[in-house]
Amino acid sequence: MIQHSNKKIGQLALRLTFSEEQREVTNHLGQLGWSYCQGKVGSMELQKIVAAIETASKRNAVVNGDLYREMHALYHAIIESMQGVTRGQVELKDLLRTVGLRFAVVRGTPYDDKAEGEWIAVALYGTIGAPVRGLEHETMGLGINHI
Template sequence: MFESLSIGKVAMLLSMSSDSDEELIRNKAEAQGYKVFKGFVGAMDSSKIFASIETAAKREKFIKNIYREEHSLYHAVLEAYEGVCRGQIGLGNVLRTAGLVFTIVKGSRLPGDVKDGSWIAVVLYGNMGAPVKGYEHEVIGLGIYPV
């Protein structure tokens, strides 16, 4: 089923996977040389989403505490965030809330393509809507940036 996985496909599949599929995707991705992480964040404030992902990326050693790597992660998160917000950046200030799974994947864009250098992919997947239960809808965003 998952013969060859690109960095973006790994990030998207992992973000939407059930517990039983997650192990299969994670094992295949790691066998192909990718480093992967899956976390969760819920917020009405975009800065909390960005901070949660950056904290996880540093804690799990996806990036070092140097500007170039932090900048790469920021742009990958920003691209993914623009996707879930459909180009309308903003949550709490327009009374929207988000409950999201986030995945971080680091490695080459294609399995084994080390000549191209290291890249980082971030996916945000979950629900967004008015801060009233039942008024939300599914969203997904993907950002990929060189590290």
């Protein structure tokens, strides 16, 4: 089960959230034949963040919204990435925290053995803090799941 350095799905998803690397990464993803989407979301409510990422993923055909296994894999990757953003406590509003995030979702086959199937990565980068401008700090999260 070999995973080559140019096929690290999580690293590519994270790099896609940084504006200075987007062109290089999107070209690479195109060469691999992988699908992806990007977007921004800000909220104090977890369900709005999940909905924004799910909607972008469906609209950009990264996942098929009619297939439970694809939506389930995406959901778990989102929650895992939010655990990184929130340092393990996936709560925002109740703890008086808000986030402003850029996200990237990447779907591909990171292993040489085709039997390993497709995987999905959700990367988040942005700010988290009290709902007062200027009191936030940087944060990031990454979630990877098999489809």
